[in-house]
Amino acid sequence: MQIIPMSPNIHTIPAVDKAFNSAPAEAAEPAKTGELPETGTFLDALTGLWNQAAEAQAQKSEDMMNIMLGDTESLEKVQMNIAKAEVATELLVNVKNAVVDAYNEIMRMSI
Numbered sequence: 001m002q003i004i005p006m007s008p009n010i011h012t013i014p015a016v017d018k019a020f021n022s023a024p025a026e027a028a029e030p031a032k033t034g035e036l037p038e039t040g041t042f043l044d045a046l047t048g049l050w051n052q053a054a055e056a057q058a059q060k061s062e063d064m065m066n067i068m069l070g071d072t073e074s075l076e077k078v079q080m081n082i083a084k085a086e087v088a089t090e091l092l093v094n095v096k097n098a099v100v101d102a103y104n105e106i107m108r109m110s111i
Helices: 014-019 042-069 075-108
Strands: none
Touching: 042 075
């Protein structure tokens, strides 16, 4: 399911596009009448977030193993990768919690 903006004046946030490594939305250009910009789905955003967190955790594990083996050259880079993994995991958990809360709120609505 794709969420389509109701107005052609609504654009994606460039920082979010950059975070999910997606191309800038076509909505930045003046929209032609009757055409909606091509955007990713919510599932694509969640999948991208999941993949980024998994990659960061894998890099963190590899760095930790290299520290134990004594094969590291830069502790600053290792610390940065650890912080990146923690932030990615925290973001993923917060987004998951927000999605679950939104789902529960929708299920409580009477139709």
